[in-house]
Amino acid sequence: MTGMGSYLPLFVVLPLAAGFLCLLLKGVAPRAAPWLSVVSMLGLLALAGSAVGGGGTEVAFAGGWGPRAFGDGAFVAGIALVLDGLSRLFLLLVALVGTAAAIYALRYLAPEPGRPLYHLLFNLLVAGMNGALLAGDLFNLYVFVEVASLASYGLVAYRPGGTEVEAAFKYLVLGTVASTGILLGIATLYAATGMLNMADLAAAIAAGAVPRPALAFAAGLFVLGFATKTAAMPFHAWLPDAHPSAPAPISAMLSGLLIKTLGIYALVRVFFLVVGVDERMRLLLTLLGCLSMWGGVLLAQAQDDLKRILAFHSVSQMGYVLVALGIDSWLGVAAALFHAVNHGLFKSALFLSAGSLERLSGTRRLSEMGGIFQRAPATAVGLVGSCLSIAGVPPFNGFWSKLLILIALVSAGQYLVALLAAGAALMTLVTFVKVQRKAVFGPLPARLAAARELPATMYLPVLALVVLCLLSGLLWPVGVDGVVGAAASAVRAPGEGGSAVEQYVEAVHGSRTP
């Protein structure tokens, strides 16, 4: 088993190496940094592609510090990396969106200073996310979450403006409180069991090794930590400031990936695998989800800043994912993961489009834009396509995951939540109809008469993401359902019998036989 996953450390090593190489090459070849990011992302894309091709649960130990025979049993040292269906899905998403963002940044960042630093942080962000997706024990999960978070604090403050620094500071404080919560939760579990490995902990907690008050305390802290990283209401307050402040490719990475890898993925991993999910947790997920769904979408109504609108919609869309996670069925989990992936695709396309529009029209205010379709049709088509995706218009992917969530909700008998979700979907349509008509259609302001289409490296990544949005919906019956289904089965076994947790635990324990 160990040999199978021997390439797993590459997911972390490759972006780390690329990142520090960017810094080293600062004096020698300053123009190489952006290309290094692109190359590292393309490499990750190939890796993720081959990982998705595989099946089962693969386990690897970083640096070969694997299990050894020691005394009467196996001695485990080193960092366990575990790749299962859930990790595969998100690794692929990180690679896809990261590649688009890296290519977009080639020309987008050209006039701005301090580029090697940007690319170092970008690669650290990717390394942190990939590490968190592969971590097999809680402490390494925490470490990688912190790596990605620290990189993102820096990237939010990348533009040296007052509002950016303020946003980054708020993000830093709230993010650190969340991370501290996670660490404290891990410490509580460690104190009770003396274990950190997730498979071991899952078995121990299932056997009742942790007393109820300690488990409740740890679970509450995990909710604080991961709900803050997900930006679920009422833990969302940092997001509407932080995401718009970052440069466009970073906004795309944060909204498209970070809230899912550090938030949704980690939440699912820790609760569905380790802590265990009962009716009470489901109710909490549903409540947080409904609050986020409606709170985010309502707050977006009053905004005029395009990127703030998108940021509030991230809160709202994560609400959908949480609501679907709160359903007691395999279908609910599958719908949640599918929507999370779809949101990653269209929200990053939207943030990249917002960056293009800002570059074209010199403003982020919707009321001052207009008529871009006449001047920059490729950029406009990218924005319209991603707007239609998030609004859930067929045949784009938003429609399919929305439909899947509604089916899962109704078949679980949650009619009221289904109505709330449909209502929030309508409000999403309201917003994105407004965005389209104000930004893309309508009369062209005289100010923009000289606007020109942006370079191809800025509109092609967006168009590629829009095509992916189309494909992930249309190819559902031929392949996508397999990938998403495998991810969902890693979280919760389909049907009644069998347990996804047992599978994971067995795979990890099996890898320890030297």
Next chain:
Amino acid sequence: MVALLLPILLPAALGLLALFVPGRRHATGTALGVAGALAQLAAGLAALGVRGGFARSWLALGPLEIDFALRNDGFSSWAVVLVGLLSVLAALYSAGWWRGRGGAPGRHAALLLLAAAGGAAVLLADDLLVLILGWELVSLTLFLLAVSGRAEAGPGAAKAYVLLGLGDLALMLGAVLVGLERAAAGAVRPWSLSGLAEAPLATSGAAAGAYFLLLIAAMAKAGAMPLHSWIPTMSTATHASVMAYLPGSLDKVLGIYLLVRASTAWFAPDPTLRGVVMWIGAVTILCGVTMALVQHDLRRLLSFHAVSQVGYMLLGLGTGTLVGAMGAVFHMLNNALYKSCLFLGAGSVERETGTVELDRLGGLGRTMPVTFGCMLVAALSISGVPPFNGFASKWLVYQGCVAADEPLLLAAALFGSVLTLASFVKVLHSVFFGARPARLDEARESGGAGMSVAMVALAALCVGLGVVAGWPLERFVGPAVGLPAGGGEALAGAPAAWVPLHGDAGPPPLALPRGTYSPAAVTGLLVLGSLLALGVASLGAMRTRRRRTVFVGGGAFDRERHRFPGTEFYRTVREVPLLGRAIALGESGRLDPYELAARAGAPVVGLLRRLHTGLLQDYLAWGLVGVAAVILFFWWS
């Protein structure tokens, strides 16, 4: 299989092709539009004889195994032919309209063709997913067509798409409910429509909710009150052919198609739900036409009539009788014809005069004879004047009200027709009669021949389907409500047509008399009477006509100052005590769900924004209070 796919694929393929025609290639764009529409019409005609359909396993969404399935019966195939015909006429009209103008006819034609393809998919669908996809494609094309209209078209287009989106979501939710209900009952293909038709759902519990959701979807699409408000709003800034094709006809066809299928084949609605549908219909007829009476913008006026006419279809369906349902389907067909004709006529008037303000028009009857003639026929049709087609279908709806023993609703339907006529007298007077303002002296029908062809064809169909009303009833309307033959009998008040749609109970006790309508006899008598009248006129005083200069108030008649625009006479409608208040209420937007939601949402959004102070300590407090609550929630047992 191919025969059923072609009416969808041909217009879609040519439409996608036309999407890439550069804006300046006018001829290519319009030619592709006409070709795609003709291809759809031909494919629709070719599919007329095909019965049955096919199903291919497509995808599984959880418990729902979904097929890609199309099928054809008498209703679907003729409805597809109708859509094809409307597409051809809309394409021809647009081809004429764009002559000698700027803009991008290729994109316009492409979107119309995509709407046509979506419409055909809805009509031929045998699986709810196919239906939903087609349905939403039509909504999307409507938005894109509307938003790329005039500069000020944005808000109207957004409103239209939001209300249509409400309908789309209702359809989706309703379909999910239906599917899970059927899956629970053990159906292998829960979304198969022919499977659903084999075992209609009784409307109790979740199925009642599903029927209600489908009703909302149909109402939003067709534009029944209170979900109609997008039609008048978008009408003022949207291309005439778009108004004629989408809200004027295709959307009505699809909305009513869905409701007819839901009420006759998929569900057996109970009397309460039918009562709701009937009353929505009656209210829509009366409120729609009252709002139309006081309009002075020709487009807004026509769109309120488009709303009002939907009321007849809902009313007929809601009666739950065979004859009423036939009336609804026939009225859907007729409405598509005369309403398109009216919108196209209005577009033609606007193209030549640059305005649709009734006060600024007048005396165009002589200079725009084709438009005048066609609009006259269509106006008489919509007002339900025999022998035109509008009367034949309204006659069936009236009979349905009698059969369902609803004299009050019958009165509403009759009164609605009277007010419609009153409203169109105003239109005809204001646009085509009276003194012509001097600046309109040069207005001629200068568009391409396509415009005239489209309008004349629609007007001819209005006359034709009225005079031989038995033919469409036998071919199209009868099969739609499951009547194998003898649909034409319904005109004669045949008792067989008065039975309820569901259940075997006989016709209800009749408190009102039956009547017979024979279109051929009525037409003959009318023609004979007109000939006699002409004869008398030519014999009598008409021969010695005198011409004298007209004086008004001692001065010579001045065309500009002494015009009598028809709108003035209708101001009195506002002065009727209760009615005036009601109209003011309607115009204030306080009955418009879109406006209402915006007003209700504003304080909530305001509160949420005030809570977001931007202060870090507040946000930290939320997090800490939140985590304390969560820990207590987990702890507490």
